Amino acid sequence: xxxxxxxxxxxxxxxxxxxxxxxxxxxxxxxxxxxxxxxxxxxxxxxxxxxxxxxxxxxxxxxxxxxxxxxxxxxxxxxxxxxxxxxxxxxxxxxxxxxxxxxxxxxxxxxxxxxxxxxxxxxxxxxxxxxxxxxxxxxxxxxxxxxxxxxxxxxxxxxxxxxxxxxxxxxxxxxxxxxxxxxxxxxxxxxxxxxxxxxxxxxxxxxxxxxxxxxxxxxxxxxxxxxxxxxxxxxxxxxxxxxxxxxxxxxxxxxxxxxxxxxxxxxxxxxxxxxxxxxxxxxxxxxxxxxxxxxxxxxxxxxxxxxxx
Numbered sequence: 001x002x003x004x005x006x007x008x009x010x011x012x013x014x015x016x017x018x019x020x021x022x023x024x025x026x027x028x029x030x031x032x033x034x035x036x037x038x039x040x041x042x043x044x045x046x047x048x049x050x051x052x053x054x055x056x057x058x059x060x061x062x063x064x065x066x067x068x069x070x071x072x073x074x075x076x077x078x079x080x081x082x083x084x085x086x087x088x089x090x091x092x093x094x095x096x097x098x099x100x101x102x103x104x105x106x107x108x109x110x111x112x113x114x115x116x117x118x119x120x121x122x123x124x125x126x127x128x129x130x131x132x133x134x135x136x137x138x139x140x141x142x143x144x145x146x147x148x149x150x151x152x153x154x155x156x157x158x159x160x161x162x163x164x165x166x167x168x169x170x171x172x173x174x175x176x177x178x179x180x181x182x183x184x185x186x187x188x189x190x191x192x193x194x195x196x197x198x199x200x201x202x203x204x205x206x207x208x209x210x211x212x213x214x215x216x217x218x219x220x221x222x223x224x225x226x227x228x229x230x231x232x233x234x235x236x237x238x239x240x241x242x243x244x245x246x247x248x249x250x251x252x253x254x255x256x257x258x259x260x261x262x263x264x265x266x267x268x269x270x271x272x273x274x275x276x277x278x279x280x281x282x283x284x285x286x287x288x289x290x291x292x293x294x295x296x297x298x299x300x301x302x303x304x305x306x307x308x309x
Contacts, residue, residue, distance in 0.1 A: 056192045058191045061077055099112040119304070
């Protein structure tokens with residue numbers, strides 16, 4: 001369905017509909033406990049054109065307990081997140097963490113909530129506690145807000161900060177949109193290609209990437225919303241299947257029906273889970289822990305949680 005979009009490389013229609021390997025694209029999957037890790041590498045422009053995304057690496061971590069408090073599964077998730085971030089940023093140098101989104105809207109507050117938990121250390125260069133001397137990487141963090149609140153493009157704000165702070169890399173966190181409802185609050189995507197603020201609700205702004213900021217940008221995102229048209233399409237497909245119809249054969253008819261009943265009446269309406277407030281808090285905690293472990297490898301697993309609050 002053309003109106004249904006997604007921020008997840010894993011959900012690309014070209015990738016899902018491919019019978020074999022796609023030219024310019026390499027994909028692999030590994031299961032770590034309850035966490036499924038999928039790596040999609042877009043190797044050249046041919047692969048980029050096929051998926052409609054930039055050349056680079058897209059790592060997806062998926063598990064049903066992403067927003068839950070299952071200690072073992074969360075430990076695996078944080079470990080894989082730490083390893084992925086470490087592989088995407090320089091080993092040394094200052095790092096800027098940017099929390100994108102509007103903290104006043106729960107489903108869009110993931111970025112600011114992660115930033116609230118980041119261990120910021122850049123200001124401690126001269127006053128580092130004795131127990132931490134020589135063990136801290138310089139990290140700064142900011143939640144620049146959204147255009148509708150600040151009147152400034154997020155990329156403009158971040159670019160100004162980058163020019164002043166001069167980090168070796170930027171880590172940006174934002175809420176995303178998914179095509180499949182089961183991806184909501186269960187899937188984390190990490191990429192080395194940057195991010196488009198507001199893309200989760202189709203509100204495209206100036207991109208944050210190496211071209212606009214001059215330094216590598218690692219993008220982290222979790223789908224927090226899904227289009228109402230997606231839910232309607234899924235429901236109609238299930239109904240058609242129960243009635244014995246071939247959904248693939250009648251896909252076009254289903255798309256037309258959803259367009260008439262949902263899209264034309266509601267527009268690009270997005271839906272989020274009722275308990276999204278609790279989920280976003282738990283997910284933000286897990287993401288912040290993974291980022292802190294990646295940026296502060298000289299700290300122990302016991303010290304990091306104590307310094308986060």
